[in-house]
Structure formats: C-alpha cells, structure tokens
Amino acid sequence: MEKGSGCGCTCEGGKVLIFACSGGSNAGQIANMAAIKLDEEGCGRFYCLAGVGGGLTDMVESARSADKRVLIDGCPIGCGKAVFEREGLQADAYVVVTELGIKKRHEFAFSDEEVEKVVAAVKEGLGR
Numbered sequence: 001m002e003k004g005s006g007c008g009c010t011c012e013g014g015k016v017l018i019f020a021c022s023g024g025s026n027a028g029q030i031a032n033m034a035a036i037k038l039d040e041e042g043c044g045r046f047y048c049l050a051g052v053g054g055g056l057t058d059m060v061e062s063a064r065s066a067d068k069r070v071l072i073d074g075c076p077i078g079c080g081k082a083v084f085e086r087e088g089l090q091a092d093a094y095v096v097v098t099e100l101g102i103k104k105r106h107e108f109a110f111s112d113e114e115v116e117k118v119v120a121a122v123k124e125g126l127g128r
Contacts, residue, residue: 021073
C-alpha cells in the first residue's frame with residue numbers, strides 16, 4: 001500500500017504521533033504492527049514509547065507538542081497508559097488489543113486480521 005493512502009494527509013489533522021506497546025506476547029506485537037501499518041498508511045508517525053517512558057527530554061517534549069497522540073496497549077496491564085500518566089500525557093485515541101476480542105498469548109504468532117482490527121479501532125478513535 002502506498003504511504004498516505006489509508007488516512008489522508010496527516011497535515012490535515014496536525015502532527016499525530018502513534019505510540020505502541022511492543023511487549024513480549026502476541027498482543028504486544030499486534031499493537032506494534034498496527035502502529036507500523038498506521039504510519040505506513042499516513043495516519044501519523046510511529047514514535048518511541050520507550051524513549052518517553054525513559055524520560056528522555058526531547059522525546060517527552062515531542063510527545064507533548066503533538067496535536068494528537070494515539071496509544072495502543074497490548075493488554076489491560078496498560079504499560080503505555082502508565083507511561084503517559086507519569087508524563088502527564090493524554091491519548092486522543094486509546095486502544096487495548098485484548099479489549100477487541102484478541103486473546104493474549106505468550107507467543108508471537110498473530111494474523112493480519114488481528115492487526116487490521118486494531119488499525120480499524122484506532123481510525124475509529126480518531127474519527128476517520
């Protein structure tokens with residue numbers, strides 16, 4: 001798919017940053033792959049949750065200055081949500097993979113359909 005073909009021009013909605021759990025399970029990897037796909041489709045820019053979680057000043061400031069922030073957590077433990085709360089950030093669209101009927105397993109196999117389900121939920125959360 002051509003970059004930008006799935007969400008329209010990101011400049012229309014301002015700077016959108018996408019943050020995702022990349023945890024050690026299928027759910028974390030689905031979150032990660034959904035963020036990559038959203039970036040490739042032009043819905044925003046995939047950004048480093050670990051850098052924000054590590055309190056790296058430039059990354060935290062970039063996250064603060066975004067017009068919109070998308071956060072995808074893999075499961076209800078909510079590691080990404082905890083990072084955002086600690087830094088005083090709010091997500092404009094927040095999706096938890098396991099809340100979409102995807103069961104967390106401690107393995108890394110997942111389907112394209114599971115990734116698409118998360119992508120669709122994020123787009124819905126952004127009103128697209």
